[in-house]
């Protein structure tokens with residue numbers, strides 16, 4: 046695993062110096078040595094000659110397994126721990142120089158200690174080719190750090206420090222299981238350009254169960270194909286992640302598999318993108334059989350496009366966000382198994398889709414018009430459904446509370462029956478894999494007769510969210526229906542400006558709901574009205590065409606034929622008149 050050569054910033058370092066540092070790999074410490082003076086002197090000489098930090102990593106067996114050169118103020122601190130959350134220390138201690146002669150440990154040193162779980166973290170202040178003073182930190186219970194006093198380099202309590210390593214190992218091991226119980230992952234966010242989108246990413250991360258400990262915004266220049274962000278920025282981000290003790294870094298843009306792997310190598314934390322985050326939320330939320338299949342399919346589609354050798358080792362070992370799903374055990378599947386599984390999922394989804402369309406047909410036979418509540422996630426669609434119907438559908442102040450379309454039967458004051466349907470919320474940059482996997486669920490909206498577009502009037506982003514909703518509807522082909530614009534959450538203050546013709550409501554207080562009901566009734570009336578057809582016996586066949594088109598109110602047999610009155614969509618009535626002549630309708 047470890048190569049015998051000097052790592053880190055070796056640019057401009059002479060060969061003779063490299064050879065000297067390389068020889069450190071053959072250095073062996075005695076059993077009772079923590080940091081021998083001879084080694085300290087050697088490090089001091091090299092570090093001062095280069096005016097850069099030098100780090101060596103020492104195993105408990107006294108072997109030096111890594112030597113690295115840094116700039117004058119930092120050195121790349123290497124992760125020897127291959128698995129996060131193991132209950133022990135890494136069995137490697139890090140000893141590094143501070144060329145400014147100050148042997149006190151810095152904050153970055155201490156968080157590296159915590160993140161990488163070194164046995165110990167030691168800084169040696171060096172000046173004029175000589176060591177000056179030394180400080181060492183150890184981990185103790187609750188991931189706290191215990192600092193030694195700053196010691197003169199000549200008087201290191203080597204035995205004491207070696208014993209402390211063994212003690213720390215015990216303490217850390219004991220605390221681990223407790224720490225993991227509510228182990229919320231700490232997330233650092235990386236946004237590109239849009240602050241709004243980054244804020245939303247933070248909400249998404251929290252919804253997924255992470256704690257956001259930092260977020261950064263980056264100007265979009267040419268996306269770097271290797272890492273999406275430039276190398277320099279990535280290294281900076283690595284230090285930020287280290288200082289913030291992040292477990293995961295979430296990018297607000299879709300990343301390729303290669304980019305994820307390269308970023309993980311530099312950042313040393315798990316890296317996921319916005320799509321993986323949204324998929325993860327869906328995976329946690331999906332409850333119906335169909336929803337679960339859809340999520341698994343979307344996740345596999347996403348992953349199969351990103352399978353790169355055995356990469357992503359960090360993500361997979363770490364678990365947590367981006368690794369959960371209905372088919373969690375299938376994470377390790379190879380390409381062929383993934384293809385087979387996807388085919389299987391598609392087949393089962395098709396079956397369910399068939400059943401769904403049978404149900405839909407039987408609904409069409411009674412022709413109950415469908416009114417769908419659509420809108421941005423968290424706009425209050427489910428709350429509104431509950432308020433209008435007295436139901437108890439799941440409502441949460443989180444994104445994607447609703448994943449399955451839920452319908453309730455309603456009646457207007459004019460006795461028109463209709464189905465009110467709650468739908469999955471939309472979001473900007475909705476992953477395409479999700480749109481395709483959830484197509485049949487989202488189609489509830491497409492097949493609706495009337496769309497009630499619910500906007501969150503309390504959001505600064507109301508207009509851009511509305512644009513997103515329009516875009517997704519267009520993508521789904523839901524452009525022809527009648528629309529009712531609703532602005533919700535008006536109890537939080539009057540939004541200004543508003544969409545023309547929008548109804549202001551509060552699903553919470555009930556304000557404006559009567560107006561909305563009246564508007565729904567009026568819109569349904571426009572689209573669905575009672576029409577009476579008179580069909581003579583001679584044209585009896587037409588009846589079988591008419592009947593399935595609407596809810597039959599009355600049907601009488603007269604001397605000349607049949608008089609049938611039913612609620613029918615305006616366009617259907619017109620089509621029939623065009624086809625069979627105006628005389629079939631009683632005026």
Ligand SMILES: Nc1nc2c(ncn2[C@@H]2O[C@H](COP(=O)(O)OP(=O)(O)OP(=O)(O)O)[C@@H](O)[C@H]2O)c(=O)[nH]1
Pocket residue numbers: 421422423424425426427428429439440441442443444445446447448468469470471533534535536537550551552553554
């Ligand atoms: N102040 C206020 N809050 C509301 C109102 N309507 C809904 N909310 C809150 O907004 C949050 C989201 O409500 P939901 O009904 O779950 O929103 P949704 O549109 O169904 O969200 P998704 O299912 O995630 O797409 C909840 O915390 C609600 O309590 C309202 O009229 N006023």
Ligand SMILES: [Mg+2]
Pocket residue numbers: 426427428439440446447467468
């Ligand atoms: Mg909802």
